[in-house]
Amino acid sequence: xxxxxxxxxxxxxxxxxxxxxxxxxxxxxxxxxxxxxxxxxxxxxxxxxxxxxxxxxxxxxxxxxxxxxxxxxxxxxxxxxxxxxxxxxxxxxxxxxxxxxxxxxxxxxxxxxxxxxxxxxxxxxxxxxxxxxxxxxxxxxxxxxxxxxxxxxxxxxxxxxxxxxxxxxxxxxxxxxxxxxxxxxxxxxxxxxxxxxxxxxxxxxxxxx
Amino acid sequence: xxxxxxxxxxxxxxxxxxxxxxxxxxxxxxxxxxxxxxxxxxxxxxxxxxxxxxxxxxxxxxxxxxxxxxxxxxxxxxxxxxxxxxxxxxxxxxxxxxxxxxxxxxxxxxxxxxxxxxxxxxxxxxxxxxxxxxxxxxxxxxxxxxxxxxxxxxxxxxxxxxxxxxxxxxxxxxxxxxxxxxxxxxxxxxxxxxxxxxxxxxxxxxxxxxxxxxxxxxxxxxxxxxxxxxxxxxxxxxxxxxxxxxxxxxxxxxxxxxxxxxxxxxxxxxxxxxxxxxxxxxxxxxxxxxxxxxxxxxxxxxxxxxxxxxxxxxxxxxxx
Numbered sequence: 001x002x003x004x005x006x007x008x009x010x011x012x013x014x015x016x017x018x019x020x021x022x023x024x025x026x027x028x029x030x031x032x033x034x035x036x037x038x039x040x041x042x043x044x045x046x047x048x049x050x051x052x053x054x055x056x057x058x059x060x061x062x063x064x065x066x067x068x069x070x071x072x073x074x075x076x077x078x079x080x081x082x083x084x085x086x087x088x089x090x091x092x093x094x095x096x097x098x099x100x101x102x103x104x105x106x107x108x109x110x111x112x113x114x115x116x117x118x119x120x121x122x123x124x125x126x127x128x129x130x131x132x133x134x135x136x137x138x139x140x141x142x143x144x145x146x147x148x149x150x151x152x153x154x155x156x157x158x159x160x161x162x163x164x165x166x167x168x169x170x171x172x173x174x175x176x177x178x179x180x181x182x183x184x185x186x187x188x189x190x191x192x193x194x195x196x197x198x199x200x201x202x203x204x205x206x207x208x209x
Numbered sequence: 210x211x212x213x214x215x216x217x218x219x220x221x222x223x224x225x226x227x228x229x230x231x232x233x234x235x236x237x238x239x240x241x242x243x244x245x246x247x248x249x250x251x252x253x254x255x256x257x258x259x260x261x262x263x264x265x266x267x268x269x270x271x272x273x274x275x276x277x278x279x280x281x282x283x284x285x286x287x288x289x290x291x292x293x294x295x296x297x298x299x300x301x302x303x304x305x306x307x308x309x310x311x312x313x314x315x316x317x318x319x320x321x322x323x324x325x326x327x328x329x330x331x332x333x334x335x336x337x338x339x340x341x342x343x344x345x346x347x348x349x350x351x352x353x354x355x356x357x358x359x360x361x362x363x364x365x366x367x368x369x370x371x372x373x374x375x376x377x378x379x380x381x382x383x384x385x386x387x388x389x390x391x392x393x394x395x396x397x398x399x400x401x402x403x404x405x406x407x408x409x410x411x412x413x414x415x416x417x418x419x420x421x422x423x424x425x426x427x428x429x430x431x432x433x434x435x436x437x438x439x440x441x442x443x444x445x446x447x448x449x450x451x452x453x454x455x456x457x458x459x460x461x462x463x464x465x466x467x468x469x470x471x472x473x474x475x476x477x478x479x480x481x482x483x484x485x486x487x488x489x490x491x492x493x494x495x496x497x498x499x500x501x502x503x504x505x506x507x508x509x510x511x512x513x514x515x516x517x518x519x520x521x522x523x524x525x526x527x528x529x
Binding site for chain 1: 340341344345346348349350351352353354355356358359374377378381385394395398399407413414415416417418419454456457476
């Protein structure tokens with residue numbers, strides 16, 4: 001498998017090279033350190049997969065993806081980025097990238113990601129996959145937390161952040177009784193039995209950090 | 210300078226700044242009152258003091274009319290030179306002082322603008338340095354550790370490299386958090402509209418205050434205007450979290466050809482006039498100053514129990 005790697009940081013290129021060198025059927029056919037070099041390199045050497053840093057000097061990531069996709073429609077571009085996927089991955093995929101992974105996950109995921117996109121597949125991390133699935137689900141019907149009133153939402157958020165009824169009452173200038181009433185209503189509306197269930201839901205839906 | 214008629218006086222007042230204007234009430238053509246009214250209706254000369262010269266005592270009846278159009282004094286003819294001299298001297302001195310005040314205000318404003326832009330540049334620079342340099346080195350390190358882990362067989366050592374990997378990951382997270390806190394990379398990569406949406410989501414996640422966001426389709430906007438708007442937005446949200454006790458914030462961003470407008474309304478306790486003018490309102494002052502730099506405008510309204518609404522508009526100078 002012929003791979004191009006592009007990153008403006010030598011340490012990262014070296015790390016990538018080492019990782020790929022461990023796979024006998026992979027060969028790194030060229031390296032680039034900015035967008036311009038990628039374009040030139042892509043013309044000069046034969047390649048199947050390009051592993052690109054999203055943020056290199058010169059051309060921005062999206063432009064580069066589009067340009068490569070236009071010239072080489074059959075080949076795969078895999079984006080490797082310092083930026084969290086929830087903000088950038090969808091854009092990169094829309095622009096024509098075959099996959100997106102964060103640099104932190106590279107040591108575990110890179111090789112399998114390259115194999116997947118080289119075979120014409122798409123690669124997203126399990127976390128992003130889950131998020132996209134949740135979004136689809138949310139589009140079908142109103143997500144449960146949207147059925148809460150604004151005040152209930154706030155109380156739900158505070159419970160999910162691990163605050164006690166007493167703390168919530170103090171912070172919101174409410175009586176503990178009122179907070180408990182809110183809590184009962186929240187659990188009923190969301191079809192849940194415990195705070196733990198609530199916390200789990202809030203984390204899964206990225207309502208809390 | 211000397212003018213022979215009302216018209217001539219007007220022409221002169223258009224082109225010059227005067228410390229004081231002496232006007233005869235009776236002149237051919239436009240009379241003194243009308244001349245004064247016209248002079249003071251111009252932005253440039255709206256504050257210029259006017260002293261009327263009147264010939265006869267019966268004209269004293271029209272003194273009120275004179276004061277209405279901006280007269281500061283009346284002098285009877287024949288004019289006593291000493292009196293005229295000392296009165297004019299007072300206004301000349303006043304004019305000089307207010308001129309100096311205006312200059313120093315102007316300087317302060319320019320200094321504030323300079324400080325804002327320096328701080329913004331510095332933040333962007335530090336964010337980039339931290340994120341790119343530190344972040345990339347950590348990435349490299351993670352890869353090295355990964356390489357090492359693959360060649361280890363001892364369970365104990367593999368455990369060590371695993372925990373090293375986790376430490377590096379959490380350090381990368383921290384680096385990213387610091388860099389984004391200094392200047393969100395979204396703003397530069399994706400623009401104001403995406404950044405406002407992201408910031409609102411983060412705010413809801415951090416505070417539990419629900420945000421409803423209405424955003425226009427994404428367009429590229431001038432980066433300095435975007436930064437200004439984004440920082441004002443952050444300041445508004447900080448105020449909501451700190452003072453409003455709101456449970457909900459409605460955010461709307463609109464982009465038109467000539468301006469970008471942001472409207473943020475919460476359902477909290479409402480800002481009072483005292484809050485707006487109090488000593489703690491430096492944050493509000495900062496918002497006004499930032500907007501003013503680009504010819505923009507911040508309006509804040511609130512009433513007890515009905516929440517606070519902040520409307521910001523910044524003109525786009527054909528750069529949209």
